Amino acid sequence: MTGGLLIRGATVVAMDPLGSVARRDIIVGEDGRIAALFAPGTGPASFSGRTLDADGRVVVPGLIQAHLHLCQTLFRGMAEVLPLLRWLRERIWPLEAAHDADSIAASARLSVAELLLGGTTAVLDMGTVHHTDALLAAVAEGGIRYVGGKAMMDSGEGVPPGLLEDTAASLRESDRLAERWHGAAAGRIRYAYCPRFVLTCTPELMRAVADRSRSGDLVVHTHASEQREEGELVRWQFGAPNIQFLASLGLAGPRTVLAHCVWPDPHEPGELARLGTNVVHCPSCNLKLSSGIAPITEYVDNGVNVALGADGAASNNLLDAWEELRLAGLLARLRDGSGAPSARQLFEMATLRGARALGLEDQIGSVEVGKWADLAIVDLRTPHATGPQDIYSQLVFATRASDVRTVLVGGRVVVEERVLQTLNEADTLRDAEQQWRRVAERAGLEQSASLAAARA
Ligand SMILES: [Zn+2]
Numbered sequence: 001m002t003g004g005l006l007i008r009g010a011t012v013v014a015m016d017p018l019g020s021v022a023r024r025d026i027i028v029g030e031d032g033r034i035a036a037l038f039a040p041g042t043g044p045a046s047f048s049g050r051t052l053d054a055d056g057r058v059v060v061p062g063l064i065q066a067h068l069h070l071c072q073t074l075f076r077g078m079a080e081v082l083p084l085l086r087w088l089r090e091r092i093w094p095l096e097a098a099h100d101a102d103s104i105a106a107s108a109r110l111s112v113a114e115l116l117l118g119g120t121t122a123v124l125d126m127g128t129v130h131h132t133d134a135l136l137a138a139v140a141e142g143g144i145r146y147v148g149g150k151a152m153m154d155s156g157e158g159v160p161p162g163l164l165e166d167t168a169a170s171l172r173e174s175d176r177l178a179e180r181w182h183g184a185a186a187g188r189i190r191y192a193y194c195p196r197f198v199l200t201c202t203p204e205l206m207r208a209v210a211d212r213s214r215s216g217d218l219v220v221h222t223h224a225s226e227q228r229e230e231g232e233l234v235r236w237q238f239g240a241p242n243i244q245f246l247a248s249l250g251l252a253g254p255r256t257v258l259a260h261c262v263w264p265d266p267h268e269p270g271e272l273a274r275l276g277t278n279v280v281h282c283p284s285c286n287l288k289l290s291s292g293i294a295p296i297t298e299y300v301d302n303g304v305n306v307a308l309g310a311d312g313a314a315s316n317n318l319l320d321a322w323e324e325l326r327l328a329g330l331l332a333r334l335r336d337g338s339g340a341p342s343a344r345q346l347f348e349m350a351t352l353r354g355a356r357a358l359g360l361e362d363q364i365g366s367v368e369v370g371k372w373a374d375l376a377i378v379d380l381r382t383p384h385a386t387g388p389q390d391i392y393s394q395l396v397f398a399t400r401a402s403d404v405r406t407v408l409v410g411g412r413v414v415v416e417e418r419v420l421q422t423l424n425e426a427d428t429l430r431d432a433e434q435q436w437r438r439v440a441e442r443a444g445l446e447q448s449a450s451l452a453a454a455r456a
Helices: 070-075 084-097 101-117 132-142 167-181 203-216 228-238 242-248 268-275 283-288 296-302 321-339 343-349 352-357 391-398 425-442 446-455
Strands: 005-013 021-028 034-038 050-053 058-061 063-068 120-126 145-149 189-195 219-224 256-260 278-281 305-308 375-378 404-409 412-416
Touching (some): 005 391, 058 391, 063 101, 063 256, 070 084, 070 101, 084 228, 101 120, 101 132, 120 352, 145 219, 167 189, 167 203, 203 219, 219 242, 228 242, 242 256, 242 268, 268 296, 278 296, 278 352, 283 321, 296 321, 305 321, 305 352, 321 343, 321 391, 343 352
Parallel strands (some): 005 050, 145 189, 219 256, 278 305
Antiparallel strands (some): 375 404
């Protein structure tokens, strides 16, 4: 980074308050933040740092995914034809329980490789119950910006013994991890408390997490109202709709991030907006698990902050922010016609609104002086994207992850001309294949493991 970096010649889609879209040169300071933006030819006469030529390309803020499970990437495709609760009990929880430090690190590295190559520079992630130190060490090595933490599970039908925790022990381990990792990797890692969802957490645990979030200004991330059956069970067990029940435990407000919210009660969108609670829309996963279509137009019209996420590769099977953007737009059109969010509003969900959900609105999410240089350089001069389109429409509906050429996180070039700079891609893939076979064997899924071996 000595001398900083100059990105020259690109059209910058800034996502700033003015909605600027213009040719701009960008100077990234040695501190990894955006130091200056200027029209081509109007900048300093000489520049001592490195220059990246982006002539003809488009620079966007690095995309932000506000709901992922990096620990599940090793289980890609393990969600064929099962409803949510059976999928969790019969597939995902036994596999998560079979993780060890090496397999979770392999899963995290595979995730980071896919995310960075596709232009996602920041994530909100829910880990599994154990081996979170190994997950976070791999994330630190991969160079992505990360908010997240271990999954907390202290009750629930069908939770395997390997994942079920004592309430005090779950809180103690989360506190230890927050102490060790919050602010690590030059500030790229921030800890978040992650109670899994109402049906696997006691109200006592949820209340304790809400207290910690308030006193430590930390994000709390959980799932809510993903499927109808889940919502009915919550109402039956606790006598209240899911989102309202979480709020009654203190899990509401700008530091609370709820994944899914596909089936709100009629009054809940207004309540989410009033309290400032964040919602993460995960359209691919909602389709694949037959969950439904989240009412994002209603959320946006009410003023709820809506972000996007791919959820897990086990139920997606991609971690591709562009795919989620396009699907979010198409589904909203199907559901709500011309009243659906515009392409620009959708692109905000993948950038500024994602940043707000992560509690980093003043740090990332737009290309503005003083923010971290978390940027994706995209080449849209392709047969599938060329044409007289509005730039936001082009980004939301016609851009593919493979159009991302170069990516920066905190001013560091982490992908250059589609080559990952922080991890060795071939080693990452080889390690993932090996570790998947070991996890599947430990989980008793020998048949799947031998299928994977036959493929390898
Ligand atoms: Zn999830």
